[in-house]
Amino acid sequence: MTHHLAQLNIGRLLAPIDDPLIADFAGQLDEINALAERSPGFVWRLTGEGNDATSLHPFSDNLIIVNMSVWESINTLKDFAFKSVHAVVMRRRADWFEKFPTAYLALWWIDAGHVPTIDEAKDRLRSLDAHGDTAYAFTFRKLFDPS
Numbered sequence: 001m002t003h004h005l006a007q008l009n010i011g012r013l014l015a016p017i018d019d020p021l022i023a024d025f026a027g028q029l030d031e032i033n034a035l036a037e038r039s040p041g042f043v044w045r046l047t048g049e050g051n052d053a054t055s056l057h058p059f060s061d062n063l064i065i066v067n068m069s070v071w072e073s074i075n076t077l078k079d080f081a082f083k084s085v086h087a088v089v090m091r092r093r094a095d096w097f098e099k100f101p102t103a104y105l106a107l108w109w110i111d112a113g114h115v116p117t118i119d120e121a122k123d124r125l126r127s128l129d130a131h132g133d134t135a136y137a138f139t140f141r142k143l144f145d146p147s
Contacts, residue, residue: 002112003146008121009067011097025096041076045069058118103128109146
């Protein structure tokens with residue numbers, strides 16, 4: 001069976017997405033999402049109303065926004081996350097996001113063709129908080145091969 005890598009990344013904004021403080025971040029979402037979709041290894045990404053997921057509020061705090069996507073491999077996700085314009089934008093995350101007190105990034109392997117759910121992704125975050133990096137949910141600090 002072929003595996004793909006699912007990822008969830010969450011963050012708590014310093015202000016609502018339509019606040020002028022967040023405008024520079026919000027203004028780059030379409031460009032970064034389009035870059036992801038054009039990137040080698042991209043498979044799927046979560047969207048809500050519009051072309052991003054900022055309208056989705058799967059947590060009780062509406063300032064927490066989510067990004068969830070699926071990639072062919074760890075390396076294709078790493079290339080997008082750390083070697084593209086995405087990395088330049090994320091270097092400024094402190095301008096728009098609070099420091100998150102718990103796990104905010106989860107990676108996990110899925111069967112190719114599976115579309116991960118928000119509930120599945122939230123469970124992976126909870127696992128990271130409870131157990132740290134495991135084959136069930138991990139971060140870039142400690143990678144696991146698909147099983």
